[in-house]
Amino acid sequence: MEDWRQEVLLKFSSNPQDYWTVDDAIKGTSILGGTGSGKTSGSGKAIALQFLKKGWGGLVLCAKTDEADLWWDYCKKTNREHDIIHFSKDATHDSGKHEGKTIIFNPLDYEMTREGEGAKEVFNITNIFMNLYKMGNRITNESSEGGSDNRFWDTALKRLLNKTIELIIIANEELTYKNMIAIVTSSPTESKPFSEQNMRNAIRLVYQQNFEDELLSKNYFLKCLALAYVNIEEEEQGSSLFTTYDSIYKYFTESLPGITGQTHTTIVESFMGLAEPFLSGLLEKHFSGKTTLKPEEAFTDNKIILLDFPVKEHLEAGIMAQSIFKLIFQQAVERRKTDEHPTPVFIWADEAQYFLNPYDQIFLTTARSSRAATVFLSQNLSNYMAAMGAKSNTDSQVHSFMGNLATKIFHANSDAVTNDYASNLIGSTIGFNSTRGSSRSLFSMNIQSNKSMQTTYLPQVQPMEFTLFKSGGLQNNFDVEGIVFSTGKRWSTGTNHMKVIFEQNFEDENN
Ligand SMILES: Nc1ncnc2c1ncn2[C@@H]1O[C@H](COP(=O)(O)OP(=O)(O)OP(=O)(O)O)[C@@H](O)[C@H]1O
Ligand SMILES: [Mg+2]
Structure with missing residues (x-):
């Protein structure tokens, strides 16, 4: 050694x-x-x-x-x-x-700018949040381990985090807590469905660099989606970026809005519970911004x-x-x-x-x-x-x-x-227990004494x-x-x- x-x-x-x-x-x-x-x-x-x-x-x-x-x-x-x-x-x-x-x-900034293996990996960043989520559950005494119900929420939250982070990265926007929240809160819902016409307009505006237009300035999700589209348009069909874009698109325009009612609210709330604390107080001052x-x-x-x-x-x-x-x-x-x-x-x-x-x-x-x-x-x-x-x-x-x-x-x-x-x-x-005893049968004058040794296992302490x-x-x-x-x-x-x-x-x- x-x-x-x-x-x-x-x-x-x-x-x-x-x-x-x-x-x-x-x-x-x-x-x-x-x-x-x-x-x-x-x-x-x-x-x-x-x-x-x-x-x-x-x-x-x-x-x-x-x-x-x-x-x-x-x-x-x-x-x-x-x-x-x-x-x-x-x-x-x-x-x-x-x-x-x-x-x-700032864990986000750190992961995006550090050197070495796994830097900028969406998977790693998502995992940091998932760890926080599990910690948070512990603090509030809700079990985060096991149970098919918990696994459902874990997976749902993980997907939302993944897709949100991927979208920001492909759109070439800054990965901040604020931007993550902006995406989730402006993404389509059951009552506010995705409109392909809006998407076409958004892409046109991005090409014109017209970011002041209401369509982009008031809908961060659409802006990022259009930016991402424009960024990868040159990519070949079937390239990994293309596939990623496609899955982000499907997730935010179909899967997520397809989840309705309380389930949707719970997923979004879990996400907000993780990101929002970083917008104020201690976490805002020392755990966001430039590392x-x-x-x-x-x-x-x-x-x-x-x-x-x-x-x-x-x-x-x-x-x-x-x-x-x-x-x-x-x-x-x-x-x-x-x-x-x-x-x-x-x-x-x-x-x-x-x-x-x-x-x-x-x-x-x-x-x-x-x-x-x-x-x-x-x-x-x-x-x-x-x-x-x-x-x-x-x-x-x-x-x-x-x-x-x-x-x-x-x-x-x-x-x-x-x-x-x-x-x-x-x-x-191994210890020895000696037992000593005496017995006398009821009608006998003869007392029998006996002594026996028994091996037993005794705790050392x-x-x-x-x-x-x-x-x-x-x-x-x-x-x-x-x-x-x-x-x-x-x-x-x-x-x-x-x-x-x-x-x-x-x-x-x-x-
Ligand atoms: N500087 C000191 N002078 C005199 N006694 C001390 C001093 N520091 C600790 N003690 C005493 O020594 C004992 C052990 O204290 P210590 O703080 O090491 O315990 P601990 O196991 O760390 O407890 P806790 O779980 O509360 O942190 C206590 O009775 C404490 O009052
Ligand atoms: Mg102590």
């Missing part, structure tokens, strides 16, 4: 078998523990400081209002302050080529991007903003050429349940080769189950998600679901043990206890797990 993978980040004992290496880190980490169990100030802090000391860049999602301060503090300690990009409400760039300008990340912050900076310049839009303050917009950035960050990391930019990057998510998206699974399975160290912190498994719409902790989704985070640290917890999961994961060991772990603070001498489990790892103790103590080290925090 290459040397850099073997670099040691943490030593859980002086025995090299108990070292936690870069290779472990890029296989993903889950930290679970109840409120105040020491996730942040114990294991979290120990790991975060190591990533920073190694000079890695990364992305920090901020669910809580004090997360960004915490990272400023970590960066001061490790001399990384100059690498911070603090992306928060009203933030501007304090250096670089965009110095003084508002920090903006001035690229996720790539985390590995091209080893920047630490603090995505400081706390959920409590910004609510749904905060979750949407951070989730979309996280998704595109993950995809950028996957495209990265590790021979040019070999340094690992990290993704840090405390209260990770807010930011889970369906892409995490895909990302986590390949994170090791893209050298991305993901750390997800949350109180309990039930948080993740709720976010995934899982019914129980035996749900395969939860298992596969947790399975993709190789290192699992369990701190003090009173959540039975999590404690059972941890105990089960660590597994059983009982679920209730997790309720008793030290959780830092003065009363625990600032010790935070946790059990570390790492898939496929045998510790120096000969077991598959290790009980460790993380010191909160508050002295060093006070100076």
